[in-house]
Amino acid sequence: MPKLSWFLYFLALFLNQSVFPQTRQPLKIGLVLDRGGKDDKSFNASAFTGATRAKNELNIHLKVLECSSDSAFVPTIRTFAQHGYDLIIGIGFVQKSAIEAVAKQFPRISFLLIDAPSSLPNVRSVIFQEHEGSYLVGTIAALSSKTKTVGFIGGMDIPLIRRFELGYRTGATAISTQVKTFTHYVGASSEAWRDPSRAKELAMLQFSKGVDVVFCAAGSSCLGVFDAAEEKKKYAIGVDSNQNWVKPGTILTSMVKGVDQAVYESISLKLNGLFSGGTVHMGLKENAISFSIDENNRKILTPEIERQALKIREQILSGTLIVPDFYNLHKSTSTSK
Amino acid sequence: MIELLTSSLRLSAPLIFAAMGGLLCERAGVATICLEGVLLISAFTAASVDLLTLNPIASVVAGMFAGSIFMGLHAFLTQKAKTDHIISGVAINILAAGLPPLLSQAWFGSSTNTPSVPTAARLSAAWMIAISLVLPLGIHYLIYRTRFGLRIRSAGDGPEALQTAGVSVEKVRTLALLLGGALTSLGGSYLSIGHSSQFLRDMTAGGGFIALAAVIFGKWRPIPVLFASLFFGFTEALPMILQGISWKGISIPVQWIQTLPYLLTIGILVTTIGSARPPRAIGSNQN
Numbered sequence: 001m002p003k004l005s006w007f008l009y010f011l012a013l014f015l016n017q018s019v020f021p022q023t024r025q026p027l028k029i030g031l032v033l034d035r036g037g038k039d040d041k042s043f044n045a046s047a048f049t050g051a052t053r054a055k056n057e058l059n060i061h062l063k064v065l066e067c068s069s070d071s072a073f074v075p076t077i078r079t080f081a082q083h084g085y086d087l088i089i090g091i092g093f094v095q096k097s098a099i100e101a102v103a104k105q106f107p108r109i110s111f112l113l114i115d116a117p118s119s120l121p122n123v124r125s126v127i128f129q130e131h132e133g134s135y136l137v138g139t140i141a142a143l144s145s146k147t148k149t150v151g152f153i154g155g156m157d158i159p160l161i162r163r164f165e166l167g168y169r170t171g172a173t174a175i176s177t178q179v180k181t182f183t184h185y186v187g188a189s190s191e192a193w194r195d196p197s198r199a200k201e202l203a204m205l206q207f208s209k210g211v212d213v214v215f216c217a218a219g220s221s222c223l224g225v226f227d228a229a230e231e232k233k234k235y236a237i238g239v240d241s242n243q244n245w246v247k248p249g250t251i252l253t254s255m256v257k258g259v260d261q262a263v264y265e266s267i268s269l270k271l272n273g274l275f276s277g278g279t280v281h282m283g284l285k286e287n288a289i290s291f292s293i294d295e296n297n298r299k300i301l302t303p304e305i306e307r308q309a310l311k312i313r314e315q316i317l318s319g320t321l322i323v324p325d326f327y328n329l330h331k332s333t334s335t336s337k
Numbered sequence: 338m339i340e341l342l343t344s345s346l347r348l349s350a351p352l353i354f355a356a357m358g359g360l361l362c363e364r365a366g367v368a369t370i371c372l373e374g375v376l377l378i379s380a381f382t383a384a385s386v387d388l389l390t391l392n393p394i395a396s397v398v399a400g401m402f403a404g405s406i407f408m409g410l411h412a413f414l415t416q417k418a419k420t421d422h423i424i425s426g427v428a429i430n431i432l433a434a435g436l437p438p439l440l441s442q443a444w445f446g447s448s449t450n451t452p453s454v455p456t457a458a459r460l461s462a463a464w465m466i467a468i469s470l471v472l473p474l475g476i477h478y479l480i481y482r483t484r485f486g487l488r489i490r491s492a493g494d495g496p497e498a499l500q501t502a503g504v505s506v507e508k509v510r511t512l513a514l515l516l517g518g519a520l521t522s523l524g525g526s527y528l529s530i531g532h533s534s535q536f537l538r539d540m541t542a543g544g545g546f547i548a549l550a551a552v553i554f555g556k557w558r559p560i561p562v563l564f565a566s567l568f569f570g571f572t573e574a575l576p577m578i579l580q581g582i583s584w585k586g587i588s589i590p591v592q593w594i595q596t597l598p599y600l601l602t603i604g605i606l607v608t609t610i611g612s613a614r615p616p617r618a619i620g621s622n623q624n
Contacts, residue, residue, distance in 0.1 A: 036449070037448060037449040037538070038448070038449075039447040039448050039449040039450060040449060157590075157591040157592060182581055183580075183581055184577065184580050184581055185580065185591045187595060188591065188592045188595040188596075191542060194537065194538070194539060194540075194542075195542050196533055196537055196540065197348070197528065197532055197533055197540065197542070198542075198573070198577070200532070200533065201344050201347065201348065201574065201577055202577050202580075204340075204344065205340055205344065205577055205578065208340050220449060220450070220537060223450065223453075223533070223535065223537065224533060227453075227533055227534045230456065230534075231456070246453075247453070
């Protein structure tokens with residue numbers, strides 16, 4: 001029986017090479033999503049959009065895998081590497097150690113890592129300037145709040161999410177020192193990214209303390225926060241993707257993080273032979289961080305607030321306003337994550 | 338304080354339903370590790386039917402039906418096919434974890450969640466919480482005051498006696514499982530269309546297992562199990578309230594607060610529970 005399968009295997013190889021010769025092997029891209037999955041309407045959805053766009057426009061071979069547990073990252077990434085994929089993309093800081101472990105074993109394969117730094121020569125890591133975007137939505141929240149009380153709900157209490165929180169809080173209190181902010185985290189394990197009922201309870205708690213605008217950076221858990229906001233007629237701010245459409249009239253705006261842009265760009269660099277390792281920062285300047293305005297939130301985000309937010313955006317871009325960065329405040333913690 | 342209480346009640350409700358369902362099955366002598374799966378499948382069914390019909394009552398009934406089918410499968414596997422109860426339960430959990438994403442992808446084009454149900458078509462969470470608080474009394478009456486309850490208890494404690502009396506143990510156990518499945522499903526429906534507005538993959542987050550722990554904690558008796566479920570709901574709610582509270586500028590790190598429920602549970606289990614004696618014939622198959 002093993003002999004027969006070997007025979008079939010070689011036959012298949014032979015047929016593949018000789019009978020169906022391929023003029024040019026398309027670039028093979030493997031995308032490994034974080035546990036939120038491609039339909040989280042947020043972080044992973046954005047990565048999936050970018051990769052799908054590359055597939056449609058650049059003629060590449062794309063395979064997307066979701067991992068059901070944190071321990072599945074290394075085997076999944078290694079499988080891609082063993083099958084000769086040219087570029088393997090790991091979405092989310094949790095994949096840092098997995099990507100680095102495999103990248104060391106396969107120095108000829110390129111890797112893209114989102115949200116965590118890496119110093120390996122074949123790993124390109126993209127870090128977004130989340131604090132700048134969070135500062136902007138923080139000012140929008142404070143300007144829109146009638147009670148002058150705003151909330152933040154994060155997924156896990158990790159440096160990345162603290163960076164959102166610090167930017168948001170600074171932005172909100174920059175509008176007026178009277179503005180109060182409340183911060184809560186959903187959990188201490190990666191379940192926190194997908195626990196909407198707990199996130200909803202946290203939002204309810206914040207609303208009971210007078211919060212009327214809440215910024216949520218907690219993956220799929222945010223759907224629970226949006227629910228609570230809709231029920232209590234408060235505002236919520238989405239994250240990573242443009243989430244305004246999820247609950248029109250409830251979602252004030254979204255802090256959009258251009259994960260799709262980073263994924264698409266890296267694929268196109270790889271295609272043109274320009275891919276290189278190293279850490280890339282993407283922020284307001286690259287338009288990879290922004291706040292979203294479309295027909296779904298046009299009615300609730302007043303032009304006056306938009307004008308003010310754009311003015312602050314200009315100040316950050318020109319360097320007259322410097323947003324505190326949690327990574328710089330706590331250098332040691334950020335690099336260890 | 339009020340917020341802590343209401344939050345505890347909201348988080349306890351699904352646990353109470355699942356624990357009452359689990360209690361019935363376990364008292365009948367069937368180990369039900371599959372509560373988690375039944376919660377998931379009923380949550381998904383209720384959300385899907387609600388999206389179609391916009392009728393929350395019909396959705397709850399559909400959810401109960403789906404839950405009963407899954408518990409019926411457990412009954413078939415354990416009572417007819419004489420499979421080990423734990424193995425059957427694990428199989429059902431895996432099936433119920435995998436099926437919703439597949440169907441959700443096919444029906445709604447999104448594997449991780451169903452679309453959101455409009456507010457008007459939601460299940461009233463307040464009513465469900467009220468039902469969850471009264472239900473244990475009904476279960477108490479059923480188990481200790483009715484003929485069917487007596488049969489359930491003897492199916493769990495002395496199936497030989499039941500057999501000698503000419504009653505089919507398989508039949509009693511199957512009925513208990515179907516009823517238990519329907520009760521557990523109330524919790525699932527509450528989760529997806531009462532407390533939230535949609536089904537999300539793995540949204541029960543281990544609730545079925547916590548409910549099972551509550552059954553054991555409450556020593557397989559309805560009223561103590563109710564309080565055990567409320568306690569677990571409280572330990573879920575407490576860390577949320579404690580977060581962000583600071584005293585003289587010092588606040589407790591979130592990670593510490595979040596280990597609190599586990600410490601509390603261990604503490605209470607060690608100090609108060611004493612010996613938990615399960616129904617004697619639990620997990621056994623009558624031949």
